[in-house]
């Protein structure tokens with residue numbers, strides 16, 4: 657058999673397998689996605705889904721925990737969109753604040769805003785950016801947070817980002833990606849670049 661014929665045969669059989677798999681996927685539900693790992697690309701992936709959702713005319717809520725900067729490109733871009741509610745809810749990195757009591761109070765105030773979104777079916781997508789740190793530092797009680805996420809409206813999607821996601825959260829999730837840190841320009845002494853890092 658010629659090379660081209662063999663290729664066509666392989667692709668035919670591949671297509672039938674893929675088509676069968678796709679036809680079996682007949683369920684619809686609000687998904688919980690967790691983007692974790694030490695590599696770059698967790699939050700920016702979440703913002704990609706924000707763009708997709710808004711592009712479909714759907715409504716998005718974003719809660720940014722930990723970080724306090726309000727000069728990022730993503731906030732400047734998305735917060736002007738009529739269907740996007742954007743909240744920067746942190747006081748800064750823990751090594752900057754150095755105040756656990758304050759961090760806990762800030763986290764709880766921030767979570768109240770997330771809870772409103774998780775109770776509101778008008779939000780099609782809720783992004784909980786850097787939430788994992790609030791759980792690993794025990795700033796928020798994880799059972800309560802997971803219960804709030806679990807009892808959200810049936811068709812609402814939630815994306816959680818942050819390193820070292822806890823097992824309970826991974827278990828609850830429908831889709832989990834762990835982004836590996838293969839290389840980062842930062843280690844070559846390169847500053848955070850506008851458009852790439854912020």
Ligand code: ATP
Nearest residue numbers: 694695696697698699700701837840842848853854
């Ligand atoms: P991004 O927002 O760029 O998608 P991220 O959400 O995956 O990154 P974070 O831990 O939230 O990663 O870090 C945010 C900032 O730190 C970004 O400026 C990012 O480029 C940088 N960063 C991410 N991973 C690393 C790393 N492994 N080493 C150094 N800096 C990193």
Ligand code: MG
Nearest residue numbers: 698699786817
């Ligand atoms: Mg991030």
